[in-house]
Amino acid sequence: MSAHTVRYYEKVGLLTPSQRTESNYRVYNKDDVITAEFIKRSKECGFSLSETASLLAIKNDKSQHVCAEAKQITQTKIIEIAAQIENLKKMQNTLTELEAFCCGGQESAEFCSIISSLEQET
Template identity: 75%
Template sequence: MKISDLAERSGISAHTLRYYEKTGLFSASQRNESNYRIYSQDDLTTAKFIKRSKECGFSLAETATLLAIKHDKSQHVCAEAKSITSTKITDITQQIAQLKQMQKTLQQLEQYCCGGQESAEFCSIIAALEQE
C-alpha cells in the first residue's frame, strides 16, 4: 500500500509517518522501482502500535524501546515493558498533581478578582502575579 493508504488506515498523517521514518522509529518494508515507499500489513500493524503508544503518552524514545521489545520478544522480558509503563504512570501522576495545583492557584486568583471594568491598576490577579 502507498503512504496515503497507510495514513488513512492507521490514522497517522503521511507527514508524521515520514517524520517517524526520518527519526528511525518506522520505515517502509519496501520501495518500488521509482523509490516510492510500499507498506505491508505488518507496517500497518506497527503504525497502529505506534499510534496506540502515543495515545498512552509514551514518548518516541519509549515507543522505540517498546517496538524493539515487540519485534524481538524472545530476547526481552515482560519486566522491561512493565518498567517503562510504571515510569510513565509515575510521570503522569506527577503531572496530574502539578495540574491540580495550577488549577487551585488559578481558582484562588479568579475568586479574588472582581472582574469589573476598573483600571487594571487594581487587578488582584495582576498584583498577585507581580509578587515574588
C-alpha cells in the same frame, strides 16, 4: 496517520517501509501498518518516542525480552503522569484562588488582583 507523521516516524527510526518503488515511493506491508498502529497507540498512551522505540524493540524481538521490561516502562510513565496531574492540580488551585479574589469588574486593571499577584516576586 498523516503522510508527514509517517515520514517523521521513518526519519526517527520507528518505522521503515518494506520497500520503495522505482520512483522512490514508500511501500508498506501489513506488518508495517501494524507497527504504525502500535506507534499511534503508544503515543495515545503518552509514551515518548524513546519509550515507544523501547516498546517496539520488545515487540519485535519478544523472545529476547521479558514482560518486566514493558512493565517497567509503563510504571515509569504512570509515575510521570501522576506528577504531571499533581502539578496541574496545583496550577488549578492557584488559578482558582486568583480568580476568586478578582472582582472581574470594569475597573481599571491598575487594581486587578490577578495582575498584582502575578507581578509579585516569590
